[in-house]
Amino acid sequence: MPSYLVTGGAGFIGSHLTATLAARGDRVRVVDSLITGKRRNLDGIPGVEFVEGDLADLDVARRAVQGVDFVLHQAAIPSVPRSVQDPIASNRANIDASLNVLVAARDAGVKRLVYAGSSSAYGNTPTLPKQEDMPTGPLSPYALQKLVAEQYCTMFTALYGLETVTIRYFNVFGPRQDPSSPYSGVISLFISALVEGRRPTIHGDGEQTRDFTYVANVVDGVLRACVAPKASGHVINVATGGRISLNELFRTLRGLIGAKVEPIYDEPRAGDVRDSQADITRARTLLGYEPIVSFEDGLKQTIEWYRESQSR
Numbered sequence: 001m002p003s004y005l006v007t008g009g010a011g012f013i014g015s016h017l018t019a020t021l022a023a024r025g026d027r028v029r030v031v032d033s034l035i036t037g038k039r040r041n042l043d044g045i046p047g048v049e050f051v052e053g054d055l056a057d058l059d060v061a062r063r064a065v066q067g068v069d070f071v072l073h074q075a076a077i078p079s080v081p082r083s084v085q086d087p088i089a090s091n092r093a094n095i096d097a098s099l100n101v102l103v104a105a106r107d108a109g110v111k112r113l114v115y116a117g118s119s120s121a122y123g124n125t126p127t128l129p130k131q132e133d134m135p136t137g138p139l140s141p142y143a144l145q146k147l148v149a150e151q152y153c154t155m156f157t158a159l160y161g162l163e164t165v166t167i168r169y170f171n172v173f174g175p176r177q178d179p180s181s182p183y184s185g186v187i188s189l190f191i192s193a194l195v196e197g198r199r200p201t202i203h204g205d206g207e208q209t210r211d212f213t214y215v216a217n218v219v220d221g222v223l224r225a226c227v228a229p230k231a232s233g234h235v236i237n238v239a240t241g242g243r244i245s246l247n248e249l250f251r252t253l254r255g256l257i258g259a260k261v262e263p264i265y266d267e268p269r270a271g272d273v274r275d276s277q278a279d280i281t282r283a284r285t286l287l288g289y290e291p292i293v294s295f296e297d298g299l300k301q302t303i304e305w306y307r308e309s310q311s312r
């Protein structure tokens with residue numbers, strides 16, 4: 001039975017990976033500092049070994065990787081505005097901790113490490129959809145940090161022979177995404193506002209676009225990346241392959257929820273990318289990946305979860 005370490009496993013995406021692995025019957029250990037992750041995200045997932053600790057401490061990283069076959073490195077402070085506000089704290093979480101995990105994984109003989117990269121690496125480069133070989137152009141500390149850690153991964157593969165795969169996520173959404181901070185993902189903020197009858201805020205004119213990706217698609221892509229024979233050393237977009245503006249997102253959610261409110265338009269956000277859309281050809285070729293849940297179905301499942309969690 002293969003064993004997995006999910007770093008950041010008490011976070012939004014990490015907890016979905018953990019739940020899927022546990023349901024498959026694989027052995028799973030989670031390491032999480034609980035800075036942004038929540039212990040309750042793992043409630044009801046049986047058989048998970050939980051280690052609380054900060055991976056910016058190399059000893060924590062070394063203990064966490066002991067005896068595991070695969071490392072799914074999800075731990076991060078995953079926010080553009082938070083990195084603009086406090087670049088040093090996010091550098092520590094996104095780069096220092098990642099380097100520790102890589103060193104620890106190399107020394108422990110881990111079979112493969114799959115890293116949570118970010119579409120923010122592309123910045124405002126003009127061509128859409130984004131292909132992995134295009135030049136990068138990070139616009140925020142977060143984007144730069146995610147790119148540096150991803151380059152550390154490819155370099156560790158070339159230099160030390162540690163197998164790594166970077167999956168570049170594109171605006172992931174779904175159940176358990178925490179809407180409680182102004183730094184939260186926009187879909188979690190919009191849904192929680194609309195469900196509670198509040199007016200969501202749109203930064204800028206709302207015509208910026210994103211390739212919003214339901215979390216089950218990302219889980220599928222990451223788990224494929226653990227075993228795909230030709231994936232090591234590669235950077236691979238995992239997304240839906242479409243794009244939608246924030247204004248359109250707002251209207252769609254308002255319709256699905258049956259809310260009546262109008263949005264509040266506010267200043268554009270510093271460090272924001274204008275348009276984002278993935279080319280998923282490489283994921284198809286190297287991983288056999290195909291989105292399994294559509295954008296609209298993903299929204300419906302997410303709304304249902306927020307409604308249920310509100311009534312709890």
Ligand code: UD1
Pocket residue numbers: 078079080118119120121169170171172183184185186187189201202203204208210246268269272273275276
């Ligand atoms: C970026 C990355 C994404 C990464 C995420 C981590 C890009 C293209 N995407 O997402 O891969 O996982 O950081 O946080 O860089 N907005 C509002 N109202 C709100 C909140 C946000 O209008 O209340 C707007 C933002 O200004 C932005 C869009 O919604 O234009 C999406 O914001 P957000 O959900 O925070 O994600 P990104 O910063 O795009």
